[in-house]
Amino acid sequence: MKKEIIAAGFGGQGVLSMGKILAYAGLIDDLEVTWMPSYGPEQRGGTANVTVVLSDRPISSPVLDSYDTAVVLNQQSLDKFESKVKPGGALIYDPYGIHRMPTRTDINIYPVPAMDVAMELKSAKSYNMIILGALLKLNPIVSVESVMQGLKKSLPERHHHLLPANREAITRGMELV
Numbered sequence: 001m002k003k004e005i006i007a008a009g010f011g012g013q014g015v016l017s018m019g020k021i022l023a024y025a026g027l028i029d030d031l032e033v034t035w036m037p038s039y040g041p042e043q044r045g046g047t048a049n050v051t052v053v054l055s056d057r058p059i060s061s062p063v064l065d066s067y068d069t070a071v072v073l074n075q076q077s078l079d080k081f082e083s084k085v086k087p088g089g090a091l092i093y094d095p096y097g098i099h100r101m102p103t104r105t106d107i108n109i110y111p112v113p114a115m116d117v118a119m120e121l122k123s124a125k126s127y128n129m130i131i132l133g134a135l136l137k138l139n140p141i142v143s144v145e146s147v148m149q150g151l152k153k154s155l156p157e158r159h160h161h162l163l164p165a166n167r168e169a170i171t172r173g174m175e176l177v
Helices: 015-028 075-084 114-120 124-138 144-154 157-175
Strands: 002-010 032-039 047-055 067-072 085-093 108-111
Touching: 002 015, 002 075, 002 124, 015 032, 015 047, 015 124, 015 144, 047 075, 067 075, 067 124, 075 085, 085 124, 108 124, 114 124, 114 157, 124 144, 124 157, 144 157
Parallel strands: 002 067, 067 085, 085 108
Antiparallel strands: 002 047, 032 047
16 A cells, blocks of 8 residues: 655645644554655745655655645645646545636546635634545545644644644544545
8 A cells, every 4th residue: 555645735724734744643553654845935825735655665755746646725736736646546625715626537536625614613723634634534544543643743732732623623524525
């Protein structure tokens, strides 16, 4: 088993954090992992993406030209990565802010209205966890428990009181697909 995933969006949407948490969860689940973030000097507001590879065998390279799954959270990322999803792969996107919907017919496309759910939960910071929940529902490659341990490792201790809200966001994301 090997899953090659890219998550992309604007800086500040939690794309890099989502990738890091997924990578930690893979390590906790005893998988081989690569995590390769990419972002411009703008950080917040500029584009950012992260490639995560999870495998039960050694990974030869973190550099990829195509992906099993792409998670795209803005139009620029959709324009750049839709064509790089392998045939039969999955594209997860939030329709919020997207003006040209995905058009490929050889991949599975999943709209996930995560921004709407984040507003409903009154927690903009849960946005990336909602998206991560959708990803985990479609690709249960790591356990939710491992994701929660990875999240705990990623968050400063002063934010550990937010773990139950993040679990709820993951669950809500899973319900959206």
